[in-house]
Each structure stands twice: as structure tokens, then as C-alpha cells.
Amino acid sequence: MAEIIRRQSSIISAIKNLRKVKINFKVKETPMGVFEKCLDCGELISKSKIKENSYTCPQCDYHFNISSTDRIELLLDKYKKISGHFSFVNPIDFPEYKKKYRENKKKSKLKEGILTVLGDLEDIELVVVSLDNRFFMGSMGTYIGEEVARAFEYAERRNLPIIIFSTSGGARMQEGIFSLMQMAKTSIAVERYHKSGNLYISCMTNPTTGGVTASFASLGDIILAEPKSLIGFAGARVIKETIKGELPEGFQRAEFLKEKGFLDEIVHRKDMKNYIYKILKFHGYRSCKDEQ
Amino acid sequence: MVIGVVKMSSNSKLKAYDRVELARHEKRPKVRDFIEFIIKEPMYFHGDRYFADDKSILGGIGYIDNIPVTFIGTHKGKSLEENVACNFGMPRPEGYRKALRLMKQAEKFKRPIITFIDTPGAYPGIEAEERGQGEAIARNIMEMSSLRVPIVSVFTGEGGSGGALALSVANRIIMMENSIFSILSPEGFATILWKDASRYKEATEVMKLTAKDLYDFKIIDKVIKEDIAFTLDNFEKNFIRLKKEIIKDLKVLMKKTSQELVSERQEKFSKIGGGF
Numbered sequence: 001m002a003e004i005i006r007r008q009s010s011i012i013s014a015i016k017n018l019r020k021v022k023i024n025f026k027v028k029e030t031p032m033g034v035f036e037k038c039l040d041c042g043e044l045i046s047k048s049k050i051k052e053n054s055y056t057c058p059q060c061d062y063h064f065n066i067s068s069t070d071r072i073e074l075l076l077d078k079y080k081k082i083s084g085h086f087s088f089v090n091p092i093d094f095p096e097y098k099k100k101y102r103e104n105k106k107k108s109k110l111k112e113g114i115l116t117v118l119g120d121l122e123d124i125e126l127v128v129v130s131l132d133n134r135f136f137m138g139s140m141g142t143y144i145g146e147e148v149a150r151a152f153e154y155a156e157r158r159n160l161p162i163i164i165f166s167t168s169g170g171a172r173m174q175e176g177i178f179s180l181m182q183m184a185k186t187s188i189a190v191e192r193y194h195k196s197g198n199l200y201i202s203c204m205t206n207p208t209t210g211g212v213t214a215s216f217a218s219l220g221d222i223i224l225a226e227p228k229s230l231i232g233f234a235g236a237r238v239i240k241e242t243i244k245g246e247l248p249e250g251f252q253r254a255e256f257l258k259e260k261g262f263l264d265e266i267v268h269r270k271d272m273k274n275y276i277y278k279i280l281k282f283h284g285y286r287s288c289k290d291e292q
Numbered sequence: 293m294v295i296g297v298v299k300m301s302s303n304s305k306l307k308a309y310d311r312v313e314l315a316r317h318e319k320r321p322k323v324r325d326f327i328e329f330i331i332k333e334p335m336y337f338h339g340d341r342y343f344a345d346d347k348s349i350l351g352g353i354g355y356i357d358n359i360p361v362t363f364i365g366t367h368k369g370k371s372l373e374e375n376v377a378c379n380f381g382m383p384r385p386e387g388y389r390k391a392l393r394l395m396k397q398a399e400k401f402k403r404p405i406i407t408f409i410d411t412p413g414a415y416p417g418i419e420a421e422e423r424g425q426g427e428a429i430a431r432n433i434m435e436m437s438s439l440r441v442p443i444v445s446v447f448t449g450e451g452g453s454g455g456a457l458a459l460s461v462a463n464r465i466i467m468m469e470n471s472i473f474s475i476l477s478p479e480g481f482a483t484i485l486w487k488d489a490s491r492y493k494e495a496t497e498v499m500k501l502t503a504k505d506l507y508d509f510k511i512i513d514k515v516i517k518e519d520i521a522f523t524l525d526n527f528e529k530n531f532i533r534l535k536k537e538i539i540k541d542l543k544v545l546m547k548k549t550s551q552e553l554v555s556e557r558q559e560k561f562s563k564i565g566g567g568f
Contacts, residue, residue, distance in 0.1 A: 142565030248418070
């Protein structure tokens with residue numbers, strides 16, 4: 001055992017040395033893309049190990065930032081996309097918005113920061129929406145607002161439960177007042193959905209801020225979060241400037257929000273699927289297996 | 293040029309930034325002045341029943357043209373002392389909850405609601421976050437959208453961010469000609485986009501935050517012409533024009549069923565920025 005550990009650490013230190021030599025490597029990338037450094041504890045972990053561990057650090061439970069596709073694949077056994085057709089709009093004619101949009105599209109290989117699917121968790125059918133912060137920091141513009149609202153309508157028509165994984169820097173500045181109005185549009189969609197008697201689970205992930213926190217993400221029947229996620233309305237920098245002082249440790253983290261009474265539970269990503277399944281089942285969304 | 297029900301005066305030549313300055317001007321009538329002019333015999337009520345009385349939110353009951361109404365507004369204060377007490381018009385969660393309590397009361401007694409908005413936005417502070425600023429705004433927006441009574445919102449000065457929207461999910465939105473309504477303050481906007489708050493003037497010109505911009509976008513319903521008169525002493529004509537329009541809107545809205553009021557209000561907001 002000691003021999004294995006010794007060999008492992010010598011391999012790791014060899015890799016660390018390699019990184020020092022190859023200064024061209026990006027910070028997160030390691031030789032052959034096999035390893036990734038935990039952004040919290042700094043441990044080098046093999047990518048396959050991270051994936052096996054639901055994209056969390058096996059050492060310190062750090063939750064890596066994941067794409068909307070990975071998030072949905074962790075939760076669902078099968079799914080199909082029901083995202084709408086996106087076309088670029090520039091509602092306030094904001095200078096260079098199209099250029100910025102193209103850059104984001106190229107960098108993230110996404111058309112927008114949202115993915116909506118119809119899928120099965122075990123045998124329970126449901127609608128899942130996942131925001132994606134690789135695109136414009138998951139900021140909510142008119143497209144995201146419209147897709148969130150339509151997802152609620154879709155779920156309502158079919159009497160399905162809906163789960164939304166949020167991650168967002170807030171409203172999309174480049175779409176000005178039209179972005180702000182998406183807070184109203186999405187909250188109205190939640191209001192109508194609630195009246196249908198169906199279940200909406202909101203899960204806030206790192207980070208969820210601004211207009212998304214102040215609209216649909218805070219309006220779930222059940223509100224969950226992943227550990228240590230940054231969740232808040234105002235940004236930390238703005239608050240610091242306003243109060244001219246430092247912020248307490250752990251401020252606006254999921255644990256802080258739970259303590260203050262704004263989250264039902266903090267759920268580790270590894271346990272998320274099972275946790276959500278139990279809630280769905282409790283609310284009468286029975287699987288076919290149970291009926292037989 | 294005709295905007296809504298009014299003609300633009302010579303101040304149509306003002307630039308967006310001039311209007312921001314006017315909207316924020318310390319001498320400009322504040323929400324309490326608007327309430328005192330427009331609402332007859334206002335009675336002010338206090339507290340959210342959970343935590344505190346947020347003085348940045350004024351609310352209560354009174355008459356407008358003999359119609360009993362509930363009024364709610366964000367007040368910045370008129371002296372430094374009052375500014376501080378009112379937190380410069382930046383509500384904390386208890387302020388939004390106080391507003392919602394009074395709106396629910398209006399719904400129970402079937403009286404229309406008039407909101408007056410003049411706020412830089414919701415207060416960004418530690419205790420505001422601790423008490424759920426995001427949740428309070430979200431809940432106000434959602435609950436307000438389904439209230440079964442007429443709601444008219446008036447932007448009197450500055451309308452900043454979700455903190456303004458939390459009080460303006462209305463059947464009719466009226467803006468004073470020199471009021472603004474924006475996703476964020478121009479300073480905040482410049483900070484986020486260009487990491488440089490000092491570029492706020494430049495931000496103002498591209499943000500499309502004037503009453504005319506919002507009217508052209510069909511986000512608001514009416515613009516009230518303002519005479520070039522920016523202090524309380526000579527604001528009377530502006531108040532009179534506003535009051536007339538509020539009454540006109542109320543009379544139309546009060547003929548509608550509660551179902552019509554809710555569905556029209558929800559539709560109005562649901563179609564903004566759609567069409568994909």
C-alpha cells in the first residue's frame with residue numbers, strides 16, 4: 001500500500017514538473033488532458049475519477065462547473081431536447097452585442113445558455129431545464145426568459161413535474177429593459193404552473209445571482225442547492241462598495257442561505273438523482289414499475 | 293411629436309443623460325409629494341408584520357377622485373436626515389414584504405392599487421441578503437401578477453432594476469416624461485459591462501432608459517408630459533396631468549372582471565421579448 005502511495009505521489013510530482021516545463025499549458029489543462037486540478041484543494045485528480053464522482057472532487061467534495069448536457073445526463077436515464085428554435089435578436093440595438101454573441105458562441109459551442117429536455121428519471125417522466133454559465137455567464141436575456149416560460153407551459157399541459165438547475169450571472173445587460181422584463185415573464189409562468197397543482201423543484205448551483213435569483217429560481221415548491229454554491233441577489237463587489245466593509249465568511253454561500261431559511265436542503269451532486277427521485281415519488285409521480 | 297396622450301415639449305431635445313440627472317435631481321418632487329398631491333386624505337400604514345417597518349416604502353389608503361385606493365411608493369426622502377431614514381429609496385426585503393401585505397389587503401377589499409416608483413434599486417447590503425432580497429422581489433413579482441384588482445404604476449423619477457419591477461407588475465404603466473426605467477443604474481451597468489463605473493454617461497446613451505424609449509418598445513403605456521419645471525413649486529401642472537391620466541385608467545380598469553385584469557396583466561408581461 002505504502003509502495004502504491006509512494007509511486008502515485010512520484011507520478012504526480014513528475015506531472016507537476018512537466019507542467020512547469022510546458023508553460024504553454026492552460027491553467028486547468030494538464031498533460032494529455034488526463035488530470036485536472038481541483039480548484040478548491042488543489043489536488044490533481046484524473047478526469048475519469050472526477051467524472052465517476054459526478055464531477056466532484058473525491059478529496060474535498062468541490063463541485064466542478066459542469067455543462068448543461070453533463071448536468072442532465074447525471075440526472076436522467078434518457079431524454080430528448082425540447083429547446084426552442086433560437087435566433088439572435090438585439091432588442092435595444094446594443095453596440096457590438098452581435099460580435100460578443102458570436103464570441104460566446106464560438107468559445108462555448110452553444111447557441112444560448114439554456115437546455116430544456118423531456119426525460120425519464122428512473123421511469124418518471126419530467127421536464128428539466130438547465131442553465132449553462134459557459135455562455136454569457138448564464139445571463140438571462142429574452143431567449144432564456146422565453147424558453148423558461150415555455151418549459152413551464154409544456155410541463156403544465158402534460159401534468160409533468162419540472163426541475164430547473166439555475167446558474168446565472170443575472171440579467172443580460174446587452175438586452176437592457178427586455179432582460180429585466182424576463183423576471184416578470186418567468187415568474188408569471190411559475191405562478192400559472194403552481195395553479196395547475198404540479199411540482200416545481202428549483203435547484204440553485206454555483207453561481208446563481210441577480211435577476212434569476214430574484215425570479216423563478218426563488219419560487220420553487222422545493223428549493224435545493226449544491227454545496228457551497230454562491231447564491232444571492234446583489235453581487236459581492238457591489239455590497240462591499242455600498243457598505244464600505246468586508247463581508248462575513250461564507251456570505252451568500254448555500255450553507256449561509258440554508259441557515260437563514262431560504263433553502264430546503266443542500267444536496268451533494270452524487271446524491272441529487274436519488275434525492276429528486278424520492279421527492280417526485282412522494283408527490284405521486286409514480287413510475288410504471290410501481291404500478292405493475 | 294405625439295407620445296401617448298401628450299405632446300413632447302421643447303425638452304424633447306434633452307439627451308438621455310439629462311433626463312437621468314432630472315430624474316435624480318434632489319429638488320425634484322419625491323414620491324411623498326406625488327402621493328400628497330394625487331391621493332386625497334392619505335393614511336399611511338406601516339410594517340411587514342414579520343420584521344420591521346421599512347421607511348423606503350410608503351403605503352396606505354386614500355381616495356383619488358373619490359375612488360378608494362391603496363397606494364404604495366418608494367420614497368427617497370427630501371432632506372439628508374430623511375434620505376438616511378429612507379435609505380435613499382432603496383428597500384430591504386421587509387419593504388417589499390410590506391408592499392405585498394398592503395397589496396393583498398387591497399385585493400381583499402377589492403380596491404385598486406396605485407404604485408409610485410422612484411428607486412435606484414433594491415438595497416445591496418449584508419442584512420438585505422440575509423433576509424432574502426432575491427426571494428422578496430421574486431415573490432412580489434409573482435404575487436402581483438395575479439392580484440384580482442386593477443393596478444396602475446407610475447414612474448416618478450428613477451426606476452432601477454428588479455427593485456423597481458417588484459412594484460410595477462401593473463395593468464398600466466405610466467412614466468413621467470423625465471423619469472427613467474432601466475435594468476440597472478447606469479453606474480452599475482458600466483461597471484458590469486466595462487468594469488468602469490466612470491463611463492456611466494456613455495452607458496446612459498445606449499441603455500434606452502427614457503420614457504420615450506420604453507414607450508416605443510411598448511413596455512409602458514403612457515408618458516406624461518412635463519413642463520420644464522423641476523421643483524415642487526412649479527410642478528403642479530405636471531401633477532394635474534398625471535392625476536387625470538390615472539383616473540382615466542382606473543375608470544377603464546374598474547369595468548373589467550378580476551379574471552380579465554389578471555389575464556391581461558399576465559399576457560402583457562408574457563409577450564415582452566418573445567417571438568422566437
